[in-house]
Amino acid sequence: MPQLDSGGGGAGGGDDLGAPDELLAFQDEGEEQDKSRDSAAGPERDLAELKSSLVNESEGAAEGAGIPGTGAGARGEAEVGAEALGREHTSQRLFPDKLPESLEDGLKAPECSSGMYKETVYSAFNLLMHYPPPSGAGQHPQPQPPLNKASQPTHSVPQLSPLYEHFSSPHPTPAPADINQKQVHRPLQTPDLSGFYSLTSSSMGQLPHTVSWFTHPSLMLGSGVPGHPAAIPHPAIVPTSAKQELQPYDRSLKTQAESKAEKEAKKPTIKKPLNAFMLYMKEMRAKVIAECTLKESAAINQILGRRWHALSREEQAKYYELARKERQLHMQLYPGWSARDNYGKKKRRSREKHQESTTDTGSPKKCRARFGLNQQTDWCGPCRRKKKCIRYLPGEGRCPSPVPSDDSALGCPRSPAPQDSPSYLLPQFPTELLASSVEPAPTSTGLSTVLSLPTPGPPQAPHSALQNTQVQQQESQRQAA
DNA sequence: AGGCCTTTGAAGCAG
DNA sequence: CTGCTTCAAAGGCCT
Structure with a gap:
């Protein structure tokens, strides 16, 4: 409006x-x-x-x-x-x-x-x-x-x-x-x-x-x-x-x-x-x-x-x-x-710490370069930097859909994500939903209602952490039903 | 305690 | 010059 x-x-x-x-x-x-x-x-x-x-x-x-x-x-x-x-x-x-x-x-x-x-x-x-x-x-x-x-x-x-x-x-x-x-x-x-x-x-x-x-x-x-x-x-x-x-x-x-x-x-x-x-x-x-x-x-x-x-x-x-x-x-x-x-003040500390403790290859761009991936099409699995990847991947800055839900399909020759990785860094994209580009069905929660309502703006990234959570909840509810 | 999520815009940085 | 990166606010969530 x-x-x-x-x-x-x-x-x-x-x-x-x-x-x-x-x-x-x-x-x-x-x-x-x-x-x-x-x-x-x-x-x-x-x-x-x-x-x-x-x-x-x-x-x-x-x-x-x-x-x-x-x-x-x-x-x-x-x-x-x-x-x-x-x-x-x-x-x-x-x-x-x-x-x-x-x-x-x-x-x-x-x-x-x-x-x-x-x-x-x-x-x-x-x-x-x-x-x-x-x-x-x-x-x-x-x-x-x-x-x-x-x-x-x-x-x-x-x-x-x-x-x-x-x-x-x-x-x-x-x-x-x-x-x-x-x-x-x-x-x-x-x-x-x-x-x-x-x-x-x-x-x-x-x-x-x-x-x-x-x-x-x-x-x-x-x-x-x-x-x-x-x-x-x-x-x-x-x-x-x-x-x-x-x-x-x-x-x-x-x-x-x-x-x-x-x-x-x-x-x-x-x-x-x-x-x-x-x-x-x-x-x-x-x-x-x-x-x-x-x-x-x-x-x-x-x-x-x-x-x-x-x-x-x-x-x-x-x-x-x-x-x-x-x-x-x-x-x-x-x-x-x-x-x-x-x-650089904000990220420097965490970056340095992260680089010391992990094999993080840096930015998604560098990551893809290191692993010989296509900068335009390949999902940056090694970095696990979902947010950054959104910017790099095609689709007007959006993540390609559907996004594979397992590491092997990510196209990234990397080791599995550490077990202690935050949930929002892990691929959690229900293929059925992503493939059809269907947004999560509304639920009784205000959050999901808000996020699932149609908007005039550009489509949201299908792998939104919040949406992922909702989708998971909805699927659980569906299965329970 | 500290970082991430998410958004857009401004500005810095690197090639 | 272009494109990428970082930071700014906010508060819940997670490790």
């Missing part, structure tokens, strides 16, 4: 809105063609506008829409912005009175949900739009609105925050003096964003993504006083160790006398800014969980991935724009940071 009144000319498509893959996926979906026509009025023009007016468009749009907290008079409207913040925070929540409708739709529509985009699609956008105003808003003790906000209107028009004023301001205020030395360990010529990121602890609880900026105890900037207006934690900064996550970073100040190695170990990791889809996931995850009674992130992400493709281009553009702002903010906060800083 990529729905919506995409009319209006649409946000236009283009390289700035998403990766080519993403756009291609849109075109692949038949129902998206209508939307393409809808936006055919001037997608290129809109795209160009999007490209050229990164900052100005926000101000202009904000002012044009009467959005407080932006434009020349933004600071003067700080109080209005704060007031709007309180409203908007609540408007982003799932309205109790709307829930039944959503649930009802969810029963009819694929992925156990539908009709939820309209009232939520802009939430993530609003999220960043509604940082508190810069002046004196840091202490604004905006009372936490109650959860039940049925009376609050849903804002379909994203409201811009002073954040954009900050971005567009030619004379940004200087950053706290100690921000880089204590937190970031890198030169920081960032303007003072405290006004934008200071929230009361209560209001933070309603902001899925940005919330963590403020609540992270180890990342409080400025005076170190919790709730201090100058405290500007950023979600991208996380302690290197998860155990350090809850440690007030000030505590590590005493490590000045410690060795450099220890300092290095305690240096927080600056994480990558979230992309559009990640922002969308953060925004929608809670709703999917509520509607589908799911908790497994893997399944939820599958749903969100489909919904993402079902979004209209206009709606996606909101998140792309939001992600772009995130990247801008990230760049301003950490000028010297690069994704390279975190590159």
